[in-house]
Amino acid sequence: MKKLMLGNAAVASGxxxxxxxxxxxxxxxxxxxxxxxxxxxxxxxxxxxAPNEKVAMETAIGASFAGARAFCAQKHVGLNVAxxxxxxxxxxxxxxxxxxxxxxxxxxxxxxxxxxxxHYARAAKVLMLEPSNSQECxxxxxxxxxxxxxxxxxxxxxxxxxxxxxxxxxERSNDGNGKLKEYEKNPGKYVMMPAMAKTRHEVIxxxxxxxxxWSENSDINTVEMNDKKIGIIAAGITYEYAKEALGNKxxxxxxxxxxxxxxxxxxxxxxxxxxxxxxxxxxxFVENYCKTLGLDVRGKEEFSLLGEYSQALIKKVILxxxxxxxxxxxxxxxxxxxxxxxxxxxxxxxxxxxxDVFVSxxxxxxxxxxxxxLEMMDTCVCMGAxxxxxxxxxxxxxxxAKKSVAVIGDSTFMHSGILGLVNIAYNRTNSKVxxxxxxxxxxxxxxxxxxxxxxxxxxxxxxxDLTALAHAVGIERVVVVDPxxxxxxxxxxxxxxxxxxxxxxxxxxxxxxxxxxxxxxPFSIDTDKCIGCKACMKIGCPAIKMSGEKSVIDFTQCVxxxxxxxxxxxxxxxxGK
Amino acid sequence: MTKAIMIVGVGGQGTLLASxxxxxxxxxxxxxxxxxxxxxxxxxGGSVVTCVKFGKKVASPIIEKGEADIILxxxxxxxxxxxPYLKKGGKIIVNTQCIDPMPVITGAAKYPENVIETIKKLGxxxxxxxxxxxxxxxxxxxxxxxxxxxxxxxQTDIKYKVWTKIIKDTVPEKFKELNLKAFELGYNxx
Numbered sequence: 001m002k003k004l005m006l007g008n009a010a011v012a013s014g015x016x017x018x019x020x021x022x023x024x025x026x027x028x029x030x031x032x033x034x035x036x037x038x039x040x041x042x043x044x045x046x047x048x049x050a051p052n053e054k055v056a057m058e059t060a061i062g063a064s065f066a067g068a069r070a071f072c073a074q075k076h077v078g079l080n081v082a083x084x085x086x087x088x089x090x091x092x093x094x095x096x097x098x099x100x101x102x103x104x105x106x107x108x109x110x111x112x113x114x115x116x117x118x119h120y121a122r123a124a125k126v127l128m129l130e131p132s133n134s135q136e137c138x139x140x141x142x143x144x145x146x147x148x149x150x151x152x153x154x155x156x157x158x159x160x161x162x163x164x165x166x167x168x169x170x171e172r173s174n175d176g177n178g179k180l181k182e183y184e185k186n187p188g189k190y191v192m193m194p195a196m197a198k199t200r201h202e203v204i205x206x207x208x209x210x211x212x213x214w215s216e217n218s219d220i221n222t223v224e225m226n227d228k229k230i231g232i233i234a235a236g237i238t239y240e241y242a243k244e245a246l247g248n249k250x251x252x253x254x255x256x257x258x259x260x261x262x263x264x265x266x267x268x269x270x271x272x273x274x275x276x277x278x279x280x281x282x283x284x285f286v287e288n289y290c291k292t293l294g295l296d297v298r299g300k301e302e303f304s305l306l307g308e309y310s311q312a313l314i315k316k317v318i319l320x321x322x323x324x325x326x327x328x329x330x331x332x333x334x335x336x337x338x339x340x341x342x343x344x345x346x347x348x349x350x351x352x353x354x355x356d357v358f359v360s361x362x363x364x365x366x367x368x369x370x371x372x373x374l375e376m377m378d379t380c381v382c383m384g385a386x387x388x389x390x391x392x393x394x395x396x397x398x399x400x401a402k403k404s405v406a407v408i409g410d411s412t413f414m415h416s417g418i419l420g421l422v423n424i425a426y427n428r429t430n431s432k433v434x435x436x437x438x439x440x441x442x443x444x445x446x447x448x449x450x451x452x453x454x455x456x457x458x459x460x461x462x463x464x465d466l467t468a469l470a471h472a473v474g475i476e477r478v479v480v481v482d483p484x485x486x487x488x489x490x491x492x493x494x495x496x497x498x499x500x501x502x503x504x505x506x507x508x509x510x511x512x513x514x515x516x517x518x519x520x521x522p523f524s525i526d527t528d529k530c531i532g533c534k535a536c537m538k539i540g541c542p543a544i545k546m547s548g549e550k551s552v553i554d555f556t557q558c559v560x561x562x563x564x565x566x567x568x569x570x571x572x573x574x575x576g577k
Numbered sequence: 578m579t580k581a582i583m584i585v586g587v588g589g590q591g592t593l594l595a596s597x598x599x600x601x602x603x604x605x606x607x608x609x610x611x612x613x614x615x616x617x618x619x620x621x622g623g624s625v626v627t628c629v630k631f632g633k634k635v636a637s638p639i640i641e642k643g644e645a646d647i648i649l650x651x652x653x654x655x656x657x658x659x660x661p662y663l664k665k666g667g668k669i670i671v672n673t674q675c676i677d678p679m680p681v682i683t684g685a686a687k688y689p690e691n692v693i694e695t696i697k698k699l700g701x702x703x704x705x706x707x708x709x710x711x712x713x714x715x716x717x718x719x720x721x722x723x724x725x726x727x728x729x730x731x732q733t734d735i736k737y738k739v740w741t742k743i744i745k746d747t748v749p750e751k752f753k754e755l756n757l758k759a760f761e762l763g764y765n766x767x
Contacts, residue, residue, distance in 0.1 A: 004600050004610060029616055109615060133611070133638075166638040167600060167612035237637075244637035312641035323643035325661040328695050332658050333686035335678035337588065337623035365621060373683045445616065537682060542622050545677040554676070556709070556718045557589075 005170040007163045010134040011073075011101060012037035014141025016044060019176035021068035021096070023047045024059040026415065027444035028075030029110035030164040031103035035073055036447075039457055044178055049447055049456050052383070052415040053078040057085045057100065064098040064154075065190055067181035069145050073101040076117045077382065081416070083120065086154070088192050090124045091200040093152035093207075096181050097145035100126075103159040106281040107308040110161075110443070112363065112382065114306070116282035121156050121259035125204050127211050128156040128259040129220070130236040134168040140256065142176070143220070151207050151214075158258065160281070162237040162308070212260045220256025223269055227251065230318060231273025233266065233286060233297075238279045238309050245314035261289050270295045277318065281309050339368050341543040342512030342519065342559035344438055347483030348407070349376040350539055350563070351490035357403050357497070360393065362386035362417070364409035365442040373540040377407075384408070384416030387433050391420065394429040402497045405432045405505075411441035411449040414464065418473075424502050425474030432496055432503050435466060436483075439510040446514065470504040477503040484509055486566050512559050520560025521576030523553050529572035536564045536573065579632035581640045582729075585659045586651025587676050588622045591722035594748075595649070596627040598726055601743045603631040606735060611638035624655055624678075649729055651708075651721065652676050653692040660696060669701055670729050672708040672721060704728065711762040720759035723748075727763020737764065 005013065011034045015023060023045055025035040039047045050056035053074040063070035074082060079102045086100070102120070105111040121128035127147060131140045137159070144155040188196050215221060230250040232242045239254045253269040255261070270276050270290070278287040278299040287299035302317050303309065315321045339346050349369040352359060353376050361367060361377035362385065370377035379389060390406035397404075408417045413435050424431045441447040448454040453463035467478045479496055481489045489507065496503040510517050522543075532549040541564060543557035553573075565573045582599065586592045596612050603610045608631040615625050628640040642661045650656030650671040663669060671693060680686035689695075697703050711724040723744065730740045741757060748756045 002604075004597075004604050004612070006614075033616075162613060162638060165614050165616055167597075167610075167614070168635070168638065169604070169609060240636045240638070310639060310641050311637050323641065324665065325643035326663065326665075326699055326701070328657045328660050328692070328699070330657050330689040330692065330695055331687070332654065332689065333678050333680045335587065335622075335624040335654070335658075336680075337621040338679050340589070340621060368621065372679065372685065443621075534684075537684075540679065540683065542677075542679065542682065545682050 002169040002171045004167050005134045005138070006033060006167050007131070007134045007137045007159065007165065008033035009037040010137035010170045011141045011157070011159070012041070013170065013172055014138040015071050016041040017172055017175050018097070018142045018145040019069055019178035020045055020071050020145065021178050021180075022060060022063040022070040023072070024050045024056040025073040026050050026053045026056050026078060027441055027447040028078045028103070029444055030105060030161040031073045031075045031078070031101060031159065032444045032447065033164070034101055035456070042457055047456050049449060051450055053082040054085060057082040057089075060098055061085060061089055064094045064096045065183065066095070067183050068096040069178070070096060071099045071101070073103070075111065076102060076104045076115050077111065077113065078102070079117055079120055081383070086120065086126070087124045089154050090126050090204055091192055091197055092190055093203070094148055094154060095183060097148035098154045099141065099144040099148060099157055100154055101157040101159060103161070103164050104282070105161050107161065112380070114282060116285060117156070117158055118258055118285045119283070125208055126154055126156050126259070127151065127257065128158050129256055130158040130258045131163060131256070132236050132239045132254070133163065134166065134170045136256070137163065138170050138172065140220070151211055153207055153211075158236070160237055208260060212262070215257045215260050216262040216264050218257060221262050221265055222254050222256070223265070224252045224254070225272065228272060229274045231269060231276040232279055233269070233276065233290070234279040235286070238281055241309055241311045241314055242279050245311040246318065249319070255286070258286065261286065263293055266290060267293055267295065270297070279303070279309060279314065336371055337368055338371070338540070338542050339365065340512055341541055341557040342561040344483045344507070344509035344512070345369060345436055346374070346539060346541065347486050347489060347509070347563050348434065348436060348507045349374045351483070351486050351493060352376050352405065354490050355494060355497070357405050358400065360386045360390040360404065360406040362406070362408040362412050364412055364436070366407060366409060366436055373538065383412050384420055387417050387420030387431070388423060390431050390433070391424050391427070391429050394431050401430045405434055405493070407434045407436060409442065410435060410437040410439070410451045411447070414450045418469070421470065421475060421504065422473045428502070430500055430502055432493070432505065434493070434505045434507055437466065437506050437508045440514060442511050446511070466504070466506055475502050475504050477501055478506065479503065480506045480508055482509055483507045484561055484563055486563060512561065520562070522555040522558035523560055523562065523564070523576055524555070524574050525551050525553055526572045526574050529570045531570055535567045535569065538567060539564050579630055579635050581645045582629045582647045582649065583640050583645040583659060583662055584627040584629065584649045584651070585655045586625055587655065588625045590651045591719060592625055592627050592651060595722040595726050596629050598723070598743055598747055599629050601747055602735060602739055603629070605739055605743060609633060609635050611635040613638035624658060626659060647729065649725055651725065654678065654688060656696065657689065657692050660701070663701065667702070668704070668732065669696065670704045670706060670725065670732075672725055673705050674709050674721070706763070706766065708763070711766070712759055715759035715762055716755045720755050723756040724759040724763040727760040728766055730760070731764050731766070
């Protein structure tokens with residue numbers, strides 16, 4: 001029976017039906033739901049959130065070597081973290097099939113860059129499949145395990161936001177079995193040191209040739225001949241856009257395998273059509289390959305290296321057609337994402353704003369504090385960089401260390417912040433690190449992590465003791481604050497900034513969206529007392545707005561956190577009943 | 578012929594559940610269905626859009642400018658923002674609720690006035706609904722999404738019973754009564 005499935009859910013079903021035994025991932029939009037859906041099959045698949053993508057991939061490697069089919073998922077930048085194991089895993093190959101999902105984010109809906117993960121396939125010499133809808137997410141996930149074992153290679157499954165987060169129909173087929181393969185000790189294959197790796201390098205070059213032959217003949221690279229004036233080479237979601245835009249007005253070579261690319265298939269297709277376009281988001285990966293084959297192809301010169309493609313763009317560029325539409329003529333203010341009503345980060349960043357400090361930032365919901373009205377983040381590069389970058393800054397600007405802090409979420413701290421803290425203790429700067437401990441991985445939609453005391457399925461486990469950890473690495477000063485109490489938070493941070501030693505400040509209050517967090521009834525404005533001074537607006541809460549001359553609190557949003565009350569000098573904000 | 582319905586609103590208003598309900602109803606009716614959602618950062622109080630497309634065979638899950646047959650707007654400003662995505666002759670169902678975006682809260686921008694009237698004057702078929710009132714009548718402000726689905730359901734040829742069956746199948750047990758009530762209030766709105 002066909003069912004509607006999110007692309008990511010379809011990948012998870014594919015894992016189940018391929019007999020995958022282990023899934024280890026770190027959350028990252030748009031890849032997160034694969035692992036969350038896989039937990040639904042926890043009877044058959046062991047699932048876990050790892051502290052970061054490198055640990056996740058290495059866990060999957062261990063399971064694969066031991067003979068099990070294993071899987072890990074990450075967003076594009078997550079694969080940077082796991083790139084070290086990936087490149088050598090290519091040399092060792094696998095025992096049980098090993099599939100690595102990597103989800104790109106063209107258009108950067110929820111990412112800090114727009115990198116194209118296909119380069120990893122070529123650089124690490126690893127086969128890469130790219131599905132274009134949920135059915136293919138399911139089919140390719142299963143196929144990837146077969147190919148992994150057939151060619152003794154990890155297989156990359158490349159997703160993108162629109163494939164991962166689109167829902168379409170999926171029909172599942174018969175289940176695979178989850179039996180372990182035999183493990184045989186084989187240092188020549190599994191211990192990568194120069195002598196062995198030299199031999200393995202030969203093996204992977206031969207493997208590449210064999211994979212190329214497969215790619216030329218595989219039924220996931222398909223040709224559909226229609227009108228021969230226009231020929232389209234596309235993969236993934238871009239193929240769906242092209243079909244929508246051009247229908248039977250073009251012929252198609254749809255690539256299910258984007259590495260290795262099928263040279264003969266491409267050349268033969270090129271001969272059959274008058275004008276050949278390569279449609280691909282981000283980098284000219286396929287286009288450049290076609291050019292090395294000496295083919296006359298059109299692509300990036302007419303399209304773009306930036307952002308997403310669409311059916312409208314393809315229609316416009318190739319057919320010269322534009323769709324008519326109406327506009328309201330109104331000036332429409334933007335609606336950027338905001339910290340939620342009751343978000344504990346708001347309290348912490350309000351205190352930092354009052355202290356007027358430099359903030360070395362990190363990746364998470366709290367990155368939103370860089371937007372108005374808080375505007376309290378100076379830098380943000382990648383997971384964990386807040387801490388190490390503050391250390392570097394404080395070395396070259398020691399006089400400003402008393403006006404500088406790093407902020408990092410609990411999950412991001414676990415991911416790659418800890419070593420930065422070790423470095424601060426070891427190489428000694430008076431750096432002040434604030435961990436925003438909201439008891440969850442927030443931005444990706446509430447995942448457990450090693451600080452929360454719960455595993456992926458909610459089962460209780462040990463929780464990392466941040467205070468003990470700081471002490472163990474050589475940070476003696478640890479302070480815990482409640483960010484809902486803004487004056488006390490400000491005072492505590494101000495005191496730490498004056499001290500000539502590194503400090504860890506834990507700003508602890510659970511995310512307001514967590515189910516187990518009990519909310520107070522919504523607050524309201526006493527209109528007799530409110531003079532409309534707008535002091536309460538400074539906190540940037542989405543639940544407070546002006547209505548005429550007075551402020552009002554939106555009862556559908558207010559969670560009764562009370563952080564706004566410290567701003568009102570007229571006692572006009574009333575607790576709810 | 579592929580049909581396109583766009584659900585727009587503010588992160589946290591429940592547009593995802595609305596699109597799932599709609600998708601399952603269309604699947605039950607025998608259509609090929611594709612839905613495109615937004616997760617992650619933009620969900621945090623930002624402008625969110627979900628595309629639901631159905632027909633004999635759907636290719637792209639995305640709706641582009643001038644392609645939507647119906648826009649179901651959970652908020653007035655979002656109706657105006659996404660209006661260019663409406664097809665000529667398309668319909669808009671709009672919740673009359675206004676949620677100030679941060680640039681308005683901080684005073685950097687103004688919430689436009691007479692949004693619904695302005696859209697109507699362009700000759701667009703607009704159905705304004707006080708869905709918050711309906712949701713509160715049903716028992717919880719969070720049921721705005723299903724109340725709006727109710728209003729839209731009335732404008733389709735799909736049977737009432739199909740909608741209520743899918744709501745029963747999709748919504749968790751403890752919210753069933755609330756959502757069925759909200760749907761009914763939307764559906765029977767005069």
